[in-house]
Amino acid sequence: MPAEIKPARKVAANATAAPTxxxxxxxxxKLEQRQISMESLLEAALRLFxxxxxxxxxxxxxxxxxxxxxxxxxxYFRSKEAVLIELLKRVQRTVVDxxxxxxxxxxxxxxxxxxxxxxxxxxxxxxxxxxxxxxxxMSLEFKEREGDVQVFISELYERQRSFIETLVHSGQQAGEFxxxxxxxxxxxxxxxxxxxxxxxxxxxxxxxxxxELVRALRAAVLGAATVxxxxxxxx
Amino acid sequence: MPAEIKPARKVAANATAAPTxxxxxxxxxKLEQRQISMESLLEAALRLFxxxxxxxxxxxxxxxxxxxxxxxxxxYFRSKEAVLIELLKRVQRTVVDxxxxxxxxxxxxxxxxxxxxxxxxxxxxxxxxxxxxxxxxMSLEFKEREGDVQVFISELYERQRSFIETLVHSGQQAGEFxxxxxxxxxxxxxxxxxxxxxxxxxxxxxxxxxxELVRALRAAVLGAATVxxxxxxxx
Amino acid sequence: MPAEIKPARKVAANATAAPTxxxxxxxxxKLEQRQISMESLLEAALRLFxxxxxxxxxxxxxxxxxxxxxxxxxxYFRSKEAVLIELLKRVQRTVVDxxxxxxxxxxxxxxxxxxxxxxxxxxxxxxxxxxxxxxxxMSLEFKEREGDVQVFISELYERQRSFIETLVHSGQQAGEFxxxxxxxxxxxxxxxxxxxxxxxxxxxxxxxxxxELVRALRAAVLGAATVxxxxxxxx
Amino acid sequence: MPAEIKPARKVAANATAAPTxxxxxxxxxKLEQRQISMESLLEAALRLFxxxxxxxxxxxxxxxxxxxxxxxxxxYFRSKEAVLIELLKRVQRTVVDxxxxxxxxxxxxxxxxxxxxxxxxxxxxxxxxxxxxxxxxMSLEFKEREGDVQVFISELYERQRSFIETLVHSGQQAGEFxxxxxxxxxxxxxxxxxxxxxxxxxxxxxxxxxxELVRALRAAVLGAATVxxxxxxxx
DNA sequence: AATGAATGAGCATTCATTCAT
DNA sequence: GATGAATGAATGCTCATTCAT
Numbered sequence: 007m008p009a010e011i012k013p014a015r016k017v018a019a020n021a022t023a024a025p026t027x028x029x030x031x032x033x034x035x036k037l038e039q040r041q042i043s044m045e046s047l048l049e050a051a052l053r054l055f056x057x058x059x060x061x062x063x064x065x066x067x068x069x070x071x072x073x074x075x076x077x078x079x080x081x082y083f084r085s086k087e088a089v090l091i092e093l094l095k096r097v098q099r100t101v102v103d104x105x106x107x108x109x110x111x112x113x114x115x116x117x118x119x120x121x122x123x124x125x126x127x128x129x130x131x132x133x134x135x136x137x138x139x140x141x142x143x144m145s146l147e148f149k150e151r152e153g154d155v156q157v158f159i160s161e162l163y164e165r166q167r168s169f170i171e172t173l174v175h176s177g178q179q180a181g182e183f184x185x186x187x188x189x190x191x192x193x194x195x196x197x198x199x200x201x202x203x204x205x206x207x208x209x210x211x212x213x214x215x216x217x218e219l220v221r222a223l224r225a226a227v228l229g230a231a232t233v234x235x236x237x238x239x240x241x
Numbered sequence: 242m243p244a245e246i247k248p249a250r251k252v253a254a255n256a257t258a259a260p261t262x263x264x265x266x267x268x269x270x271k272l273e274q275r276q277i278s279m280e281s282l283l284e285a286a287l288r289l290f291x292x293x294x295x296x297x298x299x300x301x302x303x304x305x306x307x308x309x310x311x312x313x314x315x316x317y318f319r320s321k322e323a324v325l326i327e328l329l330k331r332v333q334r335t336v337v338d339x340x341x342x343x344x345x346x347x348x349x350x351x352x353x354x355x356x357x358x359x360x361x362x363x364x365x366x367x368x369x370x371x372x373x374x375x376x377x378x379m380s381l382e383f384k385e386r387e388g389d390v391q392v393f394i395s396e397l398y399e400r401q402r403s404f405i406e407t408l409v410h411s412g413q414q415a416g417e418f419x420x421x422x423x424x425x426x427x428x429x430x431x432x433x434x435x436x437x438x439x440x441x442x443x444x445x446x447x448x449x450x451x452x453e454l455v456r457a458l459r460a461a462v463l464g465a466a467t468v469x470x471x472x473x474x475x476x
Numbered sequence: 477m478p479a480e481i482k483p484a485r486k487v488a489a490n491a492t493a494a495p496t497x498x499x500x501x502x503x504x505x506k507l508e509q510r511q512i513s514m515e516s517l518l519e520a521a522l523r524l525f526x527x528x529x530x531x532x533x534x535x536x537x538x539x540x541x542x543x544x545x546x547x548x549x550x551x552y553f554r555s556k557e558a559v560l561i562e563l564l565k566r567v568q569r570t571v572v573d574x575x576x577x578x579x580x581x582x583x584x585x586x587x588x589x590x591x592x593x594x595x596x597x598x599x600x601x602x603x604x605x606x607x608x609x610x611x612x613x614m615s616l617e618f619k620e621r622e623g624d625v626q627v628f629i630s631e632l633y634e635r636q637r638s639f640i641e642t643l644v645h646s647g648q649q650a651g652e653f654x655x656x657x658x659x660x661x662x663x664x665x666x667x668x669x670x671x672x673x674x675x676x677x678x679x680x681x682x683x684x685x686x687x688e689l690v691r692a693l694r695a696a697v698l699g700a701a702t703v704x705x706x707x708x709x710x711x
Numbered sequence: 712m713p714a715e716i717k718p719a720r721k722v723a724a725n726a727t728a729a730p731t732x733x734x735x736x737x738x739x740x741k742l743e744q745r746q747i748s749m750e751s752l753l754e755a756a757l758r759l760f761x762x763x764x765x766x767x768x769x770x771x772x773x774x775x776x777x778x779x780x781x782x783x784x785x786x787y788f789r790s791k792e793a794v795l796i797e798l799l800k801r802v803q804r805t806v807v808d809x810x811x812x813x814x815x816x817x818x819x820x821x822x823x824x825x826x827x828x829x830x831x832x833x834x835x836x837x838x839x840x841x842x843x844x845x846x847x848x849m850s851l852e853f854k855e856r857e858g859d860v861q862v863f864i865s866e867l868y869e870r871q872r873s874f875i876e877t878l879v880h881s882g883q884q885a886g887e888f889x890x891x892x893x894x895x896x897x898x899x900x901x902x903x904x905x906x907x908x909x910x911x912x913x914x915x916x917x918x919x920x921x922x923e924l925v926r927a928l929r930a931a932v933l934g935a936a937t938v939x940x941x942x943x944x945x946x
Numbered sequence: 947a948a949t950g951a952a953t954g955a956g957c958a959t960t961c962a963t964t965c966a967t
Numbered sequence: 968g969a970t971g972a973a974t975g976a977a978t979g980c981t982c983a984t985t986c987a988t
Binding site: 769770771781782784785790791 | 978
């Protein structure tokens with residue numbers, strides 16, 4: 007994870023351009039505080055948006071959980087929506103961008119790549135559970151709404167889809183994946199299994215064994231994607 | 242029992258044709274009127290809850306879509322929540338109860354039963370799309386909230402789960418389904434694939450071919466559940 | 477006393493040229509800096525209060541326009557209100573005090589004094605447009621509010637009124653001004669014409685010719701104040 | 712004043728189209744209540760907007776003064792701004808439209824028309840004081856703001872201006888008004904005197920005698936507009 | 947059978963002000 | 968000399984709910 011942070015205001019830009027007076031120590035303390043407050047706000051928002059939904063979470067809950075007041079949220083973000091968008095940007099990096107890198111690095115076969123994808127996602131379910139869920143849940147909550155959030159999520163999902171579709175298509179071309187299912191629908195099912203599993207895990211993670219679940223997940227994805235071995239024998 | 246509900250659609254057709262007060266001649270006018278109004282309210286609510294979410298739908302939208310006013314909702318229902326619960330009761334009958342009947346009637350093998358389940362669900366996705374989605378979406382929107390809705394949905398989901406778990410367990414016992422995956426997690430994945438596919442279809446039904454999607458869905462579920470044929474040959 | 481203020485404009489020019497910290501070489505840097513910052517705050521406040529109103533202008537706009545931050549305002553002033561009061565004090569000197577001096581110096585007749593008043597005001601409309609308008613606009617915005625501002629403005633207006641009333645009364649006594657109109661109301665009309673003309677000019681200065689407007693203004697004031705020449709001939 | 716009322720919602724349209732059930736008596740009671748509540752809200756808003764300004768008046772004050780709650784305002788109007796716009800529409804009819812009618816009916820000379828204008832305005836100052844002031848004050852408060860209010864007021868003012876300009880121009884052509892002043896600026900001064908007098912009366916009506924003030928006002932306007940009699944004799 | 951009027955709690959957002967640095 | 972962080976009160980607006988008719 008790079009040290010991005012994205013300051014809510016032009017402040018940071020100024021800071022880089024002309025750090026005014028102050029020795030570096032004082033500046034660091036302020037910057038540190040900024041970091042801390044912003045992170046705890048984002049962290050609180052992430053947790054609450056995932057567990058209660060965006061609309062059902064109010065700013066008092068977010069700021070309260072970060073031990074700040076409502077006003078502080080507006081010091082760091084332009085609006086409640088801006089908080090969500092900042093979170094989604096992080097999700098993009100962690101969930102989507104990184105997945106692409108991992109899959110590209112995996113190989114050599116396309117089945118290997120697909121397995122790498124499944125395992126990366128499964129790992130995210132443990133290390134970045136809320137971030138993954140945020141994307142799925144917000145994609146549902148904002149489905150019909152217009153605005154920046156909807157646009158951002160749509161683009162994100164579209165990128166995910168086209169990435170998986172390309173992977174599936176290549177695998178089909180290479181004879182590793184079943185060619186008797188259309189690329190688009192096969193890709194859709196892979197994403198569907200992924201999202202569905204996250205949601206089921208979200209609903210009842212307490213009663214499910216992670217590793218076992220992943221094995222079943224892998225079986226499902228490979229079952230859908232790969233040529234049934236028996237069939238291939240028969241062919 | 243199969244003849245139960247489905248009026249949601251029929252009524253709406255009526256509603257468009259003659260949605261205003263009283264039919265011209267029939268005898269039991271009052272009762273009919275009641276029926277019509279209530280149904281059009283429920284139909285409107287179903288559509289809106291699914292497309293916008295429960296919290297983001299207000300009573301004015303619901304009553305307006307049914308050509309009535311907010312007050313009318315309170316004539317027929319105790320509260321906004323009561324509208325949702327009534328809808329969920331119908332979903333229960335159509336989606337859960339009926340599925341159980343269908344699967345029980347299918348056979349003789351457990352694979353046949355599982356296929357029957359998948360196909361019944363796929364059929365629902367066409368004939369009762371919104372009802373199926375309502376259950377999934379509300380299960381997410383009400384996850385952390387307490388109250389009647391949450392309880393009702395939890396029970397519903399629990400019944401679904403235990404039904405599928407029983408099916409899976411029996412199939413495993415019979416040697417039709419893989420025994421190298423734990424029952425609970427395998428059942429969870431089957432439900433996950435189901436829900437996930439509905440959601441993906443919800444997000445982009447316009448760009449997906451139903452029949453193709455069902456084939457891929459079946460491949461995934463069977464891929465997860467059944468012993469890989471090749472393996473069985475080798476065994 | 478004539479050399480008093482007008483830095484509002486000069487400073488701004490400086491501000492654009494080199495608004496940041498410290499001049500390069502001069503001796504009494506600190507004091508200069510203070511002066512510059514304070515002046516640019518006041519200048520910004522004046523412009524914004526006039527164009528948007530006091531209440532609709534926030535401290536961020538003021539400090540931002542002066543290339544400073546909100547906090548700086550509190551370094552120089554006790555409160556937002558204190559900024560306005562400081563501006564009003566300057567207005568008092570420029571607009572009211574100076575007008576008194578000019579009129580007193582004019583003569584010998586009272587008509588001459590009245591004409592001097594009109595012309596001084598007209599001149600202010602060009603050299604100190606915003607300052608004149610500030611007084612008029614704030615007198616309206618603070619009409620019902622209690623507090624320092626209201627008191628200050630009331631006293632200022634009262635001084636203006638009594639000054640004009642005295643002038644009118646003297647002119648009437650001397651037979652130069654109409655005696656068939658009561659002193660108080662005649663004075664009120666003179667002030668009304670003055671304020672009204674400023675406001676109309678404020679609303680649409682782009683479409684009005686200054687000199688022409690002043691001629692009409694003079695005709696109105698003299699028309700109200702002086703004995704109609706024809707009547708005097710007839711008398 | 713016609714019985715317009717302008718229902719905040721489509722309700723009224725429905726009511727006219729299909730009064731549903733109910734005898735006329737019940738309907739009347741509801742309509743009456745509607746009328747009463749709406750009027751008292753508008754009345755309260757008018758008084759408060761004039762005395763405190765638009766921005767400094769909150770909905771609690773308005774609804775409280777009408778013995779209702781904030782929510783009721785939103786039952787009758789779309790927003791706070793919509794309340795103001797409804798008030799301005801009434802002002803338009805009373806102040807602008809009616810003035811045009813009166814002046815057109817007056818005559819035969821243009822001086823008569825101008826006097827009729829002054830007297831109508833003076834009368835309004837007594838019968839519709841707040842309405843006249845609302846227009847003037849809001850024209851200042853909304854000067855730089857964009858939006859419906861600003862547009863509405865601008866158009867209103869523009870109509871007033873062009874009406875007076877036409878009057879002045881005709882009077883100049885007819886030789887009744889001074890031709891040595893440009894039409895536009897002379898018209899501007901007439902409006903300025905009018906507005907200025909209203910404002911001064913607004914500031915201190917308690918200390919001014921209405922009739923005396925009107926005489927002085929008339930002297931000022933005629934002094935500005937008409938050829939000085941002496942000059943005409945000399946010519 | 948249904949409406950229109952009205953309420954009141956909740957919420958996002960704005961903004962003057964404070965204060966440590 | 969000035970900033971950045973943070974507060975808390977105020978405010979416009981939404982919406983489920985109540986109730987007389």
